[in-house]
Each structure stands twice: as structure tokens, then as C-alpha cells.
Amino acid sequence: xxxxxxxxxxxxxxxxxxxxxxxxxxxxxxxxxxxxxxxxxxxxxxxxxxxxxxxxxxxxxxxxxxxxxxxxxxxxxxxxxxxxxxxxxxxxxxxxxxxxxxxxxxxxxxx
Amino acid sequence: xxxxxxxxxxxxxxxxxxxxxxxxxxxxxxxxxxxxxxxxxxxxxxxxxxxxxxxxxxxxxxxxxxxxxxxxxxxxxxxxxxxxxxxxxxxxxxxxxxxxxxxxxxxxxxxxxxxxxxx
Numbered sequence: 019x020x021x022x023x024x025x026x027x028x029x030x031x032x033x034x035x036x037x038x039x040x041x042x043x044x045x046x047x048x049x050x051x052x053x054x055x056x057x058x059x060x061x062x063x064x065x066x067x068x069x070x071x072x073x074x075x076x077x078x079x080x081x082x083x084x085x086x087x088x089x090x091x092x093x094x095x096x097x098x099x100x101x102x103x104x105x106x107x108x109x110x111x112x113x114x115x116x117x118x119x120x121x122x123x124x125x126x127x128x129x
Numbered sequence: 130x131x132x133x134x135x136x137x138x139x140x141x142x143x144x145x146x147x148x149x150x151x152x153x154x155x156x157x158x159x160x161x162x163x164x165x166x167x168x169x170x171x172x173x174x175x176x177x178x179x180x181x182x183x184x185x186x187x188x189x190x191x192x193x194x195x196x197x198x199x200x201x202x203x204x205x206x207x208x209x210x211x212x213x214x215x216x217x218x219x220x221x222x223x224x225x226x227x228x229x230x231x232x233x234x235x236x237x238x239x240x241x242x243x244x245x246x247x248x
Contacts, residue, residue: 056235
């Protein structure tokens with residue numbers, strides 16, 4: 019049961035900027051829990067893309083950026099490239115479930 | 130270098146118990162703050178977090194699956210085991226394990242193992 023809501027799909031032309039939203043509630047983002055983002059290329063395991071709202075692990079291009087405000091979070095991809103075609107998931111903790119929760123997932127298509 | 134690898138049966142029958150093993154290297158589950166989580170992904174669907182075990186043997190489970198899951202660790206073998214009872218076709222999925230930091234970041238994932246539930 020996903021308690022974090024994402025748009026099913028977003029698309030953009032190469033070089034453009036796309037933004038993926040992740041809507042939570044008072045029991046996750048609103049309670050102060052961080053958001054993390056994962057990229058899942060076709061047929062591959064998820065890979066950590068952004069942690070603790072806005073931090074990039076070593077090796078992740080600075081084209082990827084994250085933010086969180088109130089009960090929502092977002093991931094931006096600037097200078098969109100063909101290799102960015104993938105599914106993207108947000109993730110956080112939830113106090114009402116006492117567990118981790120993932121978003122519904124967003125497919126990014128490069129036109 | 131941190132690596133994790135999932136292993137287990139590719140197919141189980143309905144009502145059977147699934148046992149999956151996560152074998153890892155590059156870190157120790159005896160180190161304070163270290164954790165390992167299990168996550169699954171049904172075909173074409175979203176990720177679902179299942180369970181986590183901590184360095185101090187603390188365990189937490191998905192609320193919806195709590196009655197069916199058991200997670201354990203063998204620190205001498207660098208392994209974490211997940212069992213899921215009463216398997217059903219809706220449990221068909223790719224199952225992943227991931228190292229989890231003390232801040233709740235699932236920072237390194239295994240490649241996953243696919244489990245099909247079918248008679």
C-alpha cells in the first residue's frame with residue numbers, strides 16, 4: 019500500500035527539465051522524515067539517486083536534484099538525456115506504519 | 130566494496146513457505162548502525178518494503194505482512210534470511226535486499242531474485 023503518491027509518467031525532450039512530485043502526509047514528510055529517491059533502469063535493481071532530501075551519492079550527476087517542503091517532495095532532472103529513461107521512486111519513513119514506504123513510481127520518457 | 134546477493138527458489142507452490150537468503154560483503158551487521166532491509170516488486174508494479182533487521186537484532190516488519198514474515202541474521206556468515214509463510218500468487222515478485230544505514234537510507238541493493246508462486 020503506497021502512501022506516497024507520484025505521477026505515473028512524465029516526459030520531456032533531450033535537454034529539457036522534468037520534475038517528479040511525491041506527495042506524502044503528516045505521518046511521513048510532515049513528521050520530519052527525509053525523502054530518498056531511487057532510479058530503476060529497465061530490467062535492473064533500484065539505485066540510490068538522492069538521499070536525505072537533497073544529497074547526491076558519489077557518482078550521481080548534478081543534473082539530478084531533490085527538495086522537500088511540508089508534506090511534498092520533488093526530484094528534478096535538468097538537461098534530460100536518453101539514459102535518464104527509467105522508473106523513479108521516492109521513499110521515506112512513516113510514523114503511523116512504523117515502517118518504510120515507497121512512492122507509486124514515475125516513468126520518465128525522453129521524447 | 131559493498132555487495133549484496135539474494136538467493137532462493139525461483140518457484141514455490143501456493144500455501145508453501147518461502148525462504149530467501151541475502152549474502153553480503155563489504156560491511157558487517159555487527160557494526161553499530163548497520164541494517165539490512167528486504168523489498169519486493171511484483172511484475173510491472175511499485176516497490177514494497179517488507180522488513181528490516183538491525184545490528185542489535187532489532188526487527189521491524191511491514192504492517193500488512195507482519196504475520197507472515199520473519200527476518201533473521203547470521204553474522205558469522207554475513208547473511209540475512211527472510212521467510213514468508215502461506216505464499217499466494219499475489220506474492221509473485223522480484224525480491225531485493227538492501228543495506229540500510231542508521232539514517233534509513235537503502236544505499237546499496239542486490240540485483241534481486243525472482244520468485245513465482247504457481248501450482
